[in-house]
Amino acid sequence: MSSFRSIVIGCSFLFAGLVGIWILADDSLLQITSNYHWYVVLVFCIVDSILGMQVLLTSALGQWDEITVRAAALWSVLVIGAVIWDVLLELQLPSNYPAVTIWQSFQYLFLGLNGNPLPLAVPILVTLHSMAALIGLLPRRTPWFHFNSLPTRKTITVMVLIAVVIMGMRPTYAFLTSSGLLPATVSPPGNTVGIEPLPLRRSSLPYALLNRTAFICLVAVADPMLPYNFNDTNFGHMIIYVPANWTIRLYFQNREGFPHSAVLLSANTPKPTIIDPSSNIIAQIPNDAVNGGFLLNGESGSVTIHDLAPGKYWIACAFDYPVPHVMEGMWVVLIVTNQANTPYCEILQS
Helix, strand or coil: CCCHHHHHHHHHHHHHHHHHHHHHHHCHHHHHCCCCHHHHHHHHHHHHHHHHHHHHHHHHHCCCHHHHHHHHHHHHHHHHHHHHHHHHCHHHCCCCCCCCCHHHHHHHHHHCCCCCCCCCHHHHHHHHHHHHHHHHHCCCECCCCECCCCCCHHHHHHHHHHHHHHHCHHHHHHHHHHCCCCCCCCCCCCCCCCCCCCEEEEEECCEECCCCEEEEEEEECCCCCCCCCECCECCCCEEEEEECCCEEEEEEEECCCCCECEEEEECCCCCCCCCCCCCCEEEEECCCHHHCCCECCCCEEEEEECCCCCEEEEEECCCCCCCCCCCCCCEEEEEEECCCCCCEEEEECC
């Protein structure tokens, strides 16, 4: 029969695997950084899932249970160490990203600040692995824990304290900054621009506060029902807000079977029309997009925009075969405004 210890560790690992999948699926910054982080999270998912099932299976069979539990606990220690090491290495961002400090790395991973799109992901992972490491490395029979029985009150108290301390860092920091006991380093996004229809979803964009740089990642998603899209939206239903006087790092990746491009231009007409070299072009991916250049499936590119004046802009596809993609709705709205403190986007109702 499975012991309480094995059940907790096994379920913690399976849950940690699901959190890792969540990070891989929804962390836009992780998806556009061509470094080791994506592969590390993938390895975490695979190993967590395998170990979780193995701990539950060996415990149920009553064979190799102790060895598997110890191995799982040691893996948890390795995961926690890897996260802390990533903070100390300042996230090891690619060379084209602005440099960050150890404190900013900690803010991003543990406090969910500086544009982290999944603020609870890393705290949940660290909490699960901390509890697994604690109960997996304790001796079999001590006043703190009994192998074949329910946990002692001390064990439950320690597990609860671990969860409270790690998961409570973000709300504690928010309380200290809002009360004035600590200086606020990140301001909440603001918006005084009236938009109709009302936003269906609003989310923060990745950014580097130290360098006042906003990271915009646009993806032509392979959606057979929406073949001309940016991030599975069309006809300006995605609106991006960037504070004035910020640098913009624009990324574009094509995951569709059609060739596509991304061109930033001023919004000097009611809606974008056919884009050509005579248009008010500010930046383009690739650099010959308005002259027929494009990215094929799997290709990506980036461009940096400095000193963009407050106002309304479009990011649109300039490719025109078999029809002008911009006329089919492949464009999003970019608003540079003094009313926003941090970059964010809104997805509007269709």
